[in-house]
Amino acid sequence: MATEHVIIGGGPGGMNAIETIRGYDADASITLISDEPAYSRMALPYYISGNIPVDQVNTGDDDYFGRLGVKTRFGVSVSEVNPHASMLTLSDGSMVPFDNLLIATGSSAQKLNIPGADGDGVHNLWTVADAEKTVAALGSDAEVAFIGAGFIGFIILNAMHKRGARLKVIELEDQVLPRMLDAQGASLVGSWLESQGVEVHTGVSVQAIDHGHDGVKTLELSDGSSTRADVVIVATGIKANIGFLDGSGIETNQGVLVNNRCQSNVANVYAAGDVAEGPDLSTGSQAVHAIQPTAVDHGRIAGANMAGQDVEYPGSLLMNILDVCGLQCASFGDWSGDGDVTEVINANRPVYRKLIWDGSTITGAIMLGPADDVAMLNDMGMIKGLIQAKTDLGAWKQHIQANPTDIRRPYVATKTAEKMLALTSLGKPSEHRSYQHAQDAGKDRSAHQVFVDSTG
Incomplete structure (x- = not known):
C-alpha cells in the first residue's frame, strides 16, 4: 500500500x-492542503513593482500538480491534528488520514492594535489578496507610510520606490532594520534613504x-507630531501559524x-519553513528563521526523511x-557577536563591511554597498560561504584583517567552494521547477538560487 504523505x-x-x-518515491500518495493557492x-x-x-507569483498550477501526481485541497484549512490517530480535521468538517505529515503553514503578519488600523487603505501586505488591494489603491504620486522598518517592510518599500511612490517609514526602535544591522550600518541606511527622498522616523510609534x-490618513506619532499618507503598510513583524496545533x-x-531531520517530537510529523523552530547553524540553539532559503532546505530535508531517507x-x-x-x-550568521572585529567604513559611497571572528573563523558579517557593485555582491556570496x-x-585571517576587500583568494585557497558543495542539501534541485516567476526561459535554478539572484 502506498504511503500517505500529507503536506x-x-x-x-x-x-x-x-x-x-516524489523524487524518491514514484508511487507514494501526496496530498497538499492549503487555505490559499x-x-x-x-x-x-x-x-x-x-x-x-x-x-506569475504562483508556484504550481493544475498541470504541475498533475505531473507530480499530487492531490490538492485548496481553500480549506486544518482545524485539528490528531497525531495518535494520524488524522486531520479540516475546516469544512472532512477528515484526512496520513502516514507522514508535514506542517508548512508559514506565518501571519502581526496586527496593529491602535485606533484606525482596520480602516480602508491600511494593509498588512502579506498575501496575494493584500497585494492586489494595495496596488489598486496606489494612484500616481501616492504617499505611502510604512509602520515598521524591518526586513519585510523594506522589501515592499523597495518595490514601492520603483513605482515612484513618495515614501516614509516609522520605526519604534532607534534605528531602521534593527534585526538585521548594527547601529553603524543602520545609520548609513537611514542617511541613504533620506538621500533617496524617503522620510525616516525612528524611536517613535504610531x-x-x-x-x-x-481618503488621506493622518498618523499620530508618540512624539506629538503627525504625518500623512494615502496608503499605510503595516510591517511590524510576523508570527508562526501554530494555533491549530493546540492540544495536539x-x-x-x-x-x-x-x-x-526537521522532525517534531511526534515521529511521523515534520515541519518546515516559517513555522519550524529548528537548529541554528551558528549557535546550535533552536530558532525560527523566516527566510526562503531556510524554508527550501527544510522542505528538502523533511521530504527526504518522509520518503524513508536518513538525512x-x-x-x-x-x-x-x-x-x-x-x-x-x-547580514549573515552571528553578526552581533562579541568576537574580534574587522571593519571598513566609507560613509560617502556608502560602503560598510564588518566581520566577526571566533579565532580564525568568521562567524558573522554585515555588508553594505551600491547594488551595482558586482565585486561586492560576489564578496557577499563568498563571505556567506565562509561562515x-x-x-x-x-593565516589568511591576518590577510583579511589587513585587506578586508580581498575575499576571493582566501576563499579559493581554503577550498570553501568544495565544502559548500558537500553541504548542499540533497544535491541537485528537483527537475520539477516550481518557482517559475523568477526563472529565465531555459535557465535551471534552484529556488534557493532564485532567492539569492532576486536580491542582487
Whole structure:
C-alpha cells in the first residue's frame, strides 16, 4: 500500500518537500492542503513593482500538480491534528488520514492594535489578496507610510520606490532594520534613504490612524507630531501559524520544535519553513528563521526523511539580503557577536563591511554597498560561504584583517567552494521547477538560487 504523505501549506517548504518526496518515491500518495493557492510570497514585490503580472507569483498550477501526481485541497484549512490517530480535521468538517505529515503553514503578519488600523487603505501586505488591494489603491504620486522598518517592510518599500511612490517609514526602535544591522550600518541606511527622498522616523510609534473624508490618513506619532499618507503598510513583524496545533501534543515554542531531520517530537510529523523552530547553524540553539532559503532546505530535508531517507540538516544560517532603493544590504550568521572585529567604513559611497571572528573563523558579517557593485555582491556570496562552511582561515585571517576587500583568494585557497558543495542539501534541485516567476526561459535554478539572484 502506498504511503500517505500529507503536506499542509503550499509555500517553498511544502513545495520542495513534495518535489523531494516524489523524487524518491514514484508511487507514494501526496496530498497538499492549503487555505490559499500555491504561491511564493517572495514574488509579491515583483508584482507590486509592476515587473510581473499577479498570476506569475504562483508556484504550481493544475498541470504541475498533475505531473507530480499530487492531490490538492485548496481553500480549506486544518482545524485539528490528531497525531495518535494520524488524522486531520479540516475546516469544512472532512477528515484526512496520513502516514507522514508535514506542517508548512508559514506565518501571519502581526496586527496593529491602535485606533484606525482596520480602516480602508491600511494593509498588512502579506498575501496575494493584500497585494492586489494595495496596488489598486496606489494612484500616481501616492504617499505611502510604512509602520515598521524591518526586513519585510523594506522589501515592499523597495518595490514601492520603483513605482515612484513618495515614501516614509516609522520605526519604534532607534534605528531602521534593527534585526538585521548594527547601529553603524543602520545609520548609513537611514542617511541613504533620506538621500533617496524617503522620510525616516525612528524611536517613535504610531498612536492612531485618523481617516480623512478625502481618503488621506493622518498618523499620530508618540512624539506629538503627525504625518500623512494615502496608503499605510503595516510591517511590524510576523508570527508562526501554530494555533491549530493546540492540544495536539506536538511541541511548540515560537514555532514547531524540530530536530536536525526537521522532525517534531511526534515521529511521523515534520515541519518546515516559517513555522519550524529548528537548529541554528551558528549557535546550535533552536530558532525560527523566516527566510526562503531556510524554508527550501527544510522542505528538502523533511521530504527526504518522509520518503524513508536518513538525512540530517546542519542547521540554518541566519541571513538577510536586501536591496534598499539601490543600496545592497546583507547580514549573515552571528553578526552581533562579541568576537574580534574587522571593519571598513566609507560613509560617502556608502560602503560598510564588518566581520566577526571566533579565532580564525568568521562567524558573522554585515555588508553594505551600491547594488551595482558586482565585486561586492560576489564578496557577499563568498563571505556567506565562509561562515556557512565554518572555514578555519588560519593565516589568511591576518590577510583579511589587513585587506578586508580581498575575499576571493582566501576563499579559493581554503577550498570553501568544495565544502559548500558537500553541504548542499540533497544535491541537485528537483527537475520539477516550481518557482517559475523568477526563472529565465531555459535557465535551471534552484529556488534557493532564485532567492539569492532576486536580491542582487
